[in-house]
Amino acid sequence: MEELKRRIVEDGIVINSDILKVDRFLNHQIDPQLMKQVGEQFAMAFAEAGVTKVLTLESSGIAPALMTGLQLNVPVIFARKKKPLTLNKGTLTTKIYSYTKEIHNPVYLEENMILDQDRVLIIDDFLANGEASLGLTRLIEMAGATVAGIGIVIEKSFQDGRSKLDQAGYSVFSLARISSLANNRVSFLDE
Numbered sequence: 001m002e003e004l005k006r007r008i009v010e011d012g013i014v015i016n017s018d019i020l021k022v023d024r025f026l027n028h029q030i031d032p033q034l035m036k037q038v039g040e041q042f043a044m045a046f047a048e049a050g051v052t053k054v055l056t057l058e059s060s061g062i063a064p065a066l067m068t069g070l071q072l073n074v075p076v077i078f079a080r081k082k083k084p085l086t087l088n089k090g091t092l093t094t095k096i097y098s099y100t101k102e103i104h105n106p107v108y109l110e111e112n113m114i115l116d117q118d119r120v121l122i123i124d125d126f127l128a129n130g131e132a133s134l135g136l137t138r139l140i141e142m143a144g145a146t147v148a149g150i151g152i153v154i155e156k157s158f159q160d161g162r163s164k165l166d167q168a169g170y171s172v173f174s175l176a177r178i179s180s181l182a183n184n185r186v187s188f189l190d191e
């Protein structure tokens with residue numbers, strides 16, 4: 001997505017060779033017009049996937065997920081990172097490993113939010129090691145539903161998340177694929 005790549009180059013800040021800060025349009029301040037285009041791109045990419053629901057993880061996945069659900073005309077669900085006050089028997093949970101913090105964090109989803117006949121599209125802002133997306137696939141599979149695909153706004157292709165998701169057999173579509181953040185510069189895979 002050319003407009004997204006332009007914004008990454010113009011407004012993104014390379015923190016180090018692993019981390020890109022995009023607080024001007026995605027992770028802190030959010031650009032609604034850009035998110036609208038992001039939603040349109042995901043809706044086009046997964047138009048034939050029979051999506052019935054969109055699932056993301058709070059908080060930064062919500063904006064692109066909401067715009068995608070709007071375009072596909074399906075509900076949008078976000079898995080929670082905090083245990084609901086009323087944790088009932090029907091709450092699905094799985095632990096997601098964070099490479100940066102080196103801990104496992106639980107995430108939660110009400111069981112009846114996703115039904116076994118659902119085809120669920122996962123949307124997330126970043127793909128690094130793939131642990132968040134894989135955690136969401138586990139929740140979907142626990143609910144007995146099907147993963148319709150995985151849409152990523154910014155993929156860091158030099159980390160191993162993409163290959164893990166490909167190997168697991170999921171249909172992955174990323175709007176921007178970054179091959180390197182070395183030398184304070186953003187390089188894209190298709191350059």
Ligand code: G4P
Nearest residue numbers: 019020021022058059060098099126127128129130131132
């Ligand atoms: P993984 O899911 O692919 O394994 O990634 P990892 O554990 O490394 O990511 C932990 C958090 O850091 C996630 O946000 C993820 O979106 C974010 N992240 C990973 N790489 C980058 C990056 O290069 N830049 C930025 N800005 N974020 C990155 P989170 O903790 O779930 O927080 P939230 O922002 O969704 O609330």
Ligand code: NA
Nearest residue numbers: 060061125126
């Ligand atoms: Na995220």
Ligand code: NA
Nearest residue numbers: 027060125126
């Ligand atoms: Na994030």
